[in-house]
Amino acid sequence: MSMLEEELKLFEEKKAQLKEEYPNGGYVIIKSSEILGVWNTRQDAIKTGVEKFGNTPFLVKNIDDTDKAINTFSRNLAFV
Amino acid sequence: MPIFSYASPDIEISGAIINVNMWPDFAVIKNLTDQKLTVPNKSIIGLIDTGASCTAFDSILAGELQLVIRDKQPVLTPSGQSEQYLYDIVITLPNQNLGISLQAFGADLSKQPYDILLGRDVLASCTLIYNGWDNSYDLHFHQDKVKK
Numbered sequence: 001m002s003m004l005e006e007e008l009k010l011f012e013e014k015k016a017q018l019k020e021e022y023p024n025g026g027y028v029i030i031k032s033s034e035i036l037g038v039w040n041t042r043q044d045a046i047k048t049g050v051e052k053f054g055n056t057p058f059l060v061k062n063i064d065d066t067d068k069a070i071n072t073f074s075r076n077l078a079f080v
Numbered sequence: 081m082p083i084f085s086y087a088s089p090d091i092e093i094s095g096a097i098i099n100v101n102m103w104p105d106f107a108v109i110k111n112l113t114d115q116k117l118t119v120p121n122k123s124i125i126g127l128i129d130t131g132a133s134c135t136a137f138d139s140i141l142a143g144e145l146q147l148v149i150r151d152k153q154p155v156l157t158p159s160g161q162s163e164q165y166l167y168d169i170v171i172t173l174p175n176q177n178l179g180i181s182l183q184a185f186g187a188d189l190s191k192q193p194y195d196i197l198l199g200r201d202v203l204a205s206c207t208l209i210y211n212g213w214d215n216s217y218d219l220h221f222h223q224d225k226v227k228k
Contacts, residue, residue, distance in 0.1 A: 059151060
């Protein structure tokens with residue numbers, strides 16, 4: 001499974017529930033199958049995640065995130 | 081209000097080029113500092129890209145700066161849409177000490193003369209005046225407008 005796939009899958013499953021529990025929004029941390037919590041700012045969420053897991057991959061997601069794509073019109077971009 | 085000015089007869093070809101310093105996220109900087117470890121950072125060449133909503137950097141920098149993946153999002157480019165990993169980074173612009181924290185995605189910029197495309201997420205804290213007839217631009221950075 002590629003990077004953060006398990007976390008992203010769990011986020012999609014729990015998104016509606018998180019939105020209901022946190023109507024004012026926030027940033028959720030998910031590591032493997034664990035939802036660590038929701039913080040008011042992205043910086044606070046990352047700080048907590050790094051304190052707990054060190055500098056390792058974990059998902060930090062705005063619970064109000066839409067599936068809207070990031071737009072870039074740069075023709076010089078290529079993806080690996 | 082720190083101001084950066086750039087002038088070059090090649091600006092029409094090169095675009096609005098700027099030297100920036102790139103770091104891992106503030107939380108990682110603190111974590112490394114607490115462990116008395118060296119905080120990786122790199123001076124890189126950026127291109128101010130008003131066509132990009134989100135900043136993109138050369139993927140090779142992720143390894144050099146010990147960046148780790150924190151999200152994945154669809155990215156729409158002229159050549160189509162693809163899912164890309166997002167990293168949390170800090171950049172510092174010339175003439176200012178305050179770091180700008182932002183999410184950016186990795187891309188293959190190895191064949192380009194710059195390492196990072198600074199998008200409108202960076203410009204959200206700036207005033208940019210591009211003066212084509214004078215081959216110059218001014219970038220005014222508003223520290224009080226940096227998004228937390």
